[in-house]
Amino acid sequence: MNAQSGNRGASNQADNSLVGQRQESTQQLEDTRPLRELSPDELAERLAANDRDLQPYGYDLFKGAPSTFAPVNNAPVPADYELGIGDEIFVQFYGKENRSINAVVDREGRLVIDNLGPMQVAGLSYSEVKAMIRSRAKERLIGIDVAVSMGELRSMQIFVVGEAYKPGAYTVSSLTTLSQALFVSGGVSDIASLRDIQLKRDGETVVHFDLYDLLINGDASSDALLRPGDVVFIPTRGDLVSIVGEVLRPALYEIKADETLNDVLAMAGGLLPNAYRDSVRVQRYARGNRAIETVNISERGGDYALRGGDVVTIQSMAEETVDSVMVVGAAVRPGLYEWRNGMRIKDVLRSVDSALLPVTDLNYGLVVHSAPDRRNISISQFDVGLAVNGVAAENLELQPRDQIVLFSRYESAEAEASQLSAWLKTESEIQREQRDKVLRQYRRQYLQNLIDDKSRTAAIFNNDNEEALGELSTELTNLFDTRNVEERRDDYYAKFSRRNLLQPILYKLRNQFTASGELALIFVEGEVRYPGVYPLAANGGISDAVAAAGGLKESAYLARSEITRTDVIRGEAVTDYLQFSLEQALAGQADMPLQGRDRLHVLSIPQWQNIIQVRLEGEVRFPGTYAIRRGETLGDVIKRAGGLTDYAFPRGAVFTRTDLREAERKRLQELSQQLRREIASNSITDSGNTIAYSEMNQLLRDLTNIEAVGRLIIDLNGIMAANTDRADIQLKDGDRLYIPTVQNTVSIIGEVQLASSYQYDANITLEDYIERAGGTRQKADEERVYVVKADGSVMVPERSSWFSARATQIEPGDTIIVPLDTQYVSSIETWSTVTQIMYQVGVALAAISGL
Template sequence: MSLFKHLFSALVLICSFSALAFTPSASQIEQFKKLPKSQQQALAKQYGVDLSVITGSSQSSNQPQVEEPTIGPRLVQQEQAAKAEPAKQNPNTVKPFGYELFAGEPTTFMPSETAAVPDTYLVGRGDQLLINFYGKESDRFEVIVDREGRISIPNLSPVQVAGLTFAEVKELIKVKVEQEIIGVKVFVSLGQLRSMRILVLGEAYKPGSYNVSSLTTVSHALFVSGGVSDIASLRNIQVKRAGKVVANFDLYDLLIHGDSSNDITLKPGDAVFVPSVGAQVKVEGLVKRPAIFELKKGETAKELLAMAGGLKPGAYTKNAVVERFNNNRKEVLTVDFSANSINYIPQDGDRVRFNTISSQYKNSVNLVGAVVRPGSYQWHQGKRISDVLKSVRGDLLPQADLSYGLLVREININGDIEVHQFDVALAIIKNSENDLALNANDKILVFSEFEEKQDEKLTLAATGSGTKKDTSIEQAATQGENSNQLSAASYTPYSRNNLLAPIIKKLKRQASTEQAIQLVEVNGSVTYPGVYPLTIGGEVADLVTAAGGLLESAYTKQAEITRMVDGDASKVEHIKIDFDQVVNGNEQNRIALQSKDSLNIFAIPNWQENVKVTLKGELLFPGTYTIRRGETLTNLLERAGGFSDFAEQKAAVFIRQSVKQQEQQQLARLTNELRRDVASKSFQDSINSSTLSYDEMNKLLNDLADVEAVGRLVIDLPLIVNNQQNLVLQDGDTLYVPSKRDSISVVGEVNYATTHLYKAGISVDDYLKLSGGLKERADDDRIYIIKANGSVKIPNTGSWFAVNNSEQLEAGDTIVVPMDTGHMDKLTLWSTATQILYQLGVAVAAIGSL
């Protein structure tokens, strides 16, 4: 102690002569700082020096002192290994429980000076008491309990306080002052507490002797020693006093239950001994606190589960997996943790894993389709469809099909299914025939009354294709991407196509030699022809309802069922039925369906839908007309009042949808053929300057692929009007009658493609010169004329530039100069492609001019 006093004296002298160049070394200041604060303050008071001058602290003595941290960063071995090899560390690795509490390293072992002192604190030698007099006299004294256990208060006799509690000392001093000094009251508090020396031994992180506060408990002793090592026991920490164990501290009680009753206050000379870890069991999976837990002797499986915080809701308790080392071998046990008495005693090295329960619901029914709240619902005995679907407006979407619903039921352990059909609306109002009783795991399907999305319907209507292609039973599960069916994205989410697809696949998979495939087919005049499940007790009327009902064109007097005789595909019979009698007749007339039955609903003979034809241009009454079947263009023109005075009948353009589809298919086929030919010849004659470049060919191919067909049917309208030709109209036909023409157009391989004013007597050669003449790659031997009515004129003379070629031109005609195919590596398809492009362009121009 005298050494530190000399050190302090030197520091004081240096501070007094601060003008000199002498400064204390860092090691000297550091040695002084290692002294307890009580000793630092005592020395500073003795020599009358401000302690902040030496320590560098600017904290005022009037300000409350902030307790310095006693624990700093600590890198345990696992963290060091994780830094060395981060890629090999698994974030889901289960770690020993409780050790992370000591993930720190001690920085100072100073006793806490700001902690509250309880009344049960035993006052001992070295404690400082702060005594304040008030009343008749006011004074303040700082007294220290001497080695004899006494305190000496000025003007009062010494008092023996060592071994008394703080509450007893306060009461003793109060009584003594009131007896010996009249009119004075006293207030007593503890100042600097005594420090004491303890030992922390065993599997501590830094075992050794520590100078700690007299308030230090077992847990504080563990903290100041840096915690425990990786193999330390947390369950049996011993406090030894004079060679005897006075307390056993179980850290699990503190960490899990918050019980600090055994965290006793230490006394001078106590030894805290941390033994090595005992039996350990790893608990992982669906528990709230997965970790490696230390077990005491005799602890049960329930206590182990409580250490892990209990099970998560999704844990499967009936079959917990226990891996155990037994006689140098590893074995697996299955333990039922749901039982009242768990037949499992944990052993050292066990690994307990709780797996998840099945994702499938138990005792539930599933609601799917066009409903407001799809999902799983509770099932109980006697529950019916009306208990799940209670209201049309409250439980169903507006587009729900109220006449068709399915109930899919599992019938065996293999998951095989059977299908029941019901009327959704009747089931909701509790009709006994349709309000089916439910079983556990049943699935209720409610369909949309729409099959395709609205934009897809409009596209199909524009192209003239149907809404759904008939599908045979054999093709139902084998349709690929190249089929003519609509794409999956074109169907509404709850369409028959989407909801029935998995059911049809399941029925096909479960078919065998013992049970025929439970599928039937309907074709003809129904809303949604196709393949449907054969429901339990299914009849012809049920199949028609499943297909969305009859179309307006359906012939109800007769229908046909195609059926295999005794399941033999080589023997087929055709059953003619009176549809009205079968559907609306008595029970005897009804026909039950069988596996692979195919129902065909005929259309009314000579039935036609609402057929419309459009007239545009120079007519007295243009517009859209509804026609009867077999009506001719001549009849329709009479109904339209004939032509106006400005009509150019020879230039009329007639558009037909069937022709448009054929042209579009021809364009697509021609484009594909050209692409193949260009690809095969792209590396040939690359140096020949007479060939087209790849960019030119690719541009022409792209133009050809982007062209939309017009569907022009070439007609001679004057002949039709004069009844010399007959044209029967079809649905979607359009007639464009332009006004009189007075121009000639020149297109193709000319230097300036344009339109010229028609003048009688001007020849083709003259019009070509007016357009700047021919380009180098023009084929002057194949120049042709597209007449105003769309026909192509080829002269009979050997030369295009004969004297009489002017007689071949009329107002509204177009002169076409094609490209020489020799510039395109002799690809013979180019001439066809360019001809189609020119003809389509002329037709579009004629329509656009109206």
């Protein structure tokens, strides 16, 4: 029948118009075959494997090509089999004489056996013929007994007509039944009836065969044996009804006039356990319109009469369980638990060791209560460790549909994974985890190749509610200034981190604020472990907010903290600042209740950042990382490091600073954007002098890929000079100083024939060094030659003295740069700046290559 799927498509489309949409499939794409580009049809096939249009039931039984002759030689012959011309009888004599005879019924219906004479057997049953042969042998042959069995069966011709796959005359075995005749003819057509296949004999219908009885109940009592000349007639099918939803076998079913909903549900295999019996939806055609009726089969028992074209939809029960509580997050056994009257947290979480993961935060947990209408939620906060130990104040009483949310005490996945227990894993466990990791990465890569839209791909990988959570992030940013909260990639966070588990709760609370005008959210910032937005628990105070944020850092100032509170008074927002003792609040002596939109700021101990670290490398006597006080200078640290070695080259010292590196990186990005705009502008206004697209892209890539150095030009000789601090600088955290060895070379780079380095010679001029490099190239800008000094400063020689004998312009460690003539390429002035930046950064990186 597969070969005829194209022919059947047209008729199936008409039937499928009756079919309602099935519930969405929960099957996920788990195919791990080699990556290749899929066609839209293949992708739809994979993503909707269980979400197909309904097909008429029973037609896939007939598959394969028809055969003109299908003998049944090895099947047992029934006792009522009627012998006819051509049947063969096998007779075996034993006793005084042993021999066997194969006798064939001749054209006159006789069976001739030696010593027994002719016997008229045509029209007799097989059992009657066996009795006749035994009786004749007993009469005529003394001392000899016989055994009778069927030999070769005769062939006969039958007719299969009507809606057969290939109607016509077929030569079949005499043991062929009605169902076998259907297979011989290749099955039925798309519009054939399976409920009333008729066997006609001598002009009369002798059998009505319902194929559903065979397919559904295994009842073959109506599957009659055929006789020569019989006609198997397959009429067109009757009325169809569609069964969709929560049944075992959704499909299109052919019904008879007296069949009810109960009968059709039995055809569909019965209802699934989650089927909703109180409201079965029936769509039908009535008075020229499409009408809907609702049937309660729990009350009516399914005696509802169906009509052709009806679509019966069995809906599912609500997924939310009743009289249950849920444990979510860092628990050994998360999931649903039976709720009982008077149930408390300890009844669910029996002990720390048996119920909680090693990474569970024992100081912070939430109970999310659902309102009776299930539209709003409220939050209760509790101390997990105290609740599990049975402390009454923390061991909260639970209500139906409550959710207990448990968090990890780590925010980052890396910190959560770095446990001592990880070293207890066997080699096979480690290998299995590595295989699982590879498989997850492969599946991600597979999906990335299926979907071109990178933003949608990220939504699939990071979070199913990514769009909603992005909207939430924007809303919370508008409510609270969250600029001090560090932004991180989604894969940074641990599975049960506050960020992951709080997102759906915050989103729900944010929606409640929109509906009711209340906002049960607070913002905690400052010297806490995890600053951010948190739900405000019922009667929540300062100690609750600190526990929600993971507790205090070591640098927290306990004597004073501050709450920024915004109230709406007579239609206007009024902001107030409330100061309090954090130490007393945490001790329970002066805890202050919080309200929605409060902003708790935990201050830092003054001068806490007094200790900072700097690093000295290169030619110092004791290189390494030094902890210093704020306010100390570079000269002080060099003295602590024992000063410089005899091989130090102070004039070539490279001093880098973190904030300068970040500022330099931002300037490079701004310059890249500026260059892009100028190129675009010139391509519109100056069609005769534009840059090729490939050159522009290469330039922008080079500019973007430049590594920011963050170098600060210093006079190390001045810093090291005795009794003066005019050139000394105060140090910051992360500062680095690299002092190279003595250099006695001069380098030349840029638009010269051979960029290289040369031994320093005080008698050689700038022109001599350029000549040694083979002279300038055609695109060199000879009027803008400049020198990057060993200390990083830039010197542009005066034009009048470029090629004079002033050799003092060049010193050891200097780099001569011959830039590209930007006018030769384009009129964009930014090109000159770009090339200078590239050269200068290259010189700086070369100078600190030992870092």
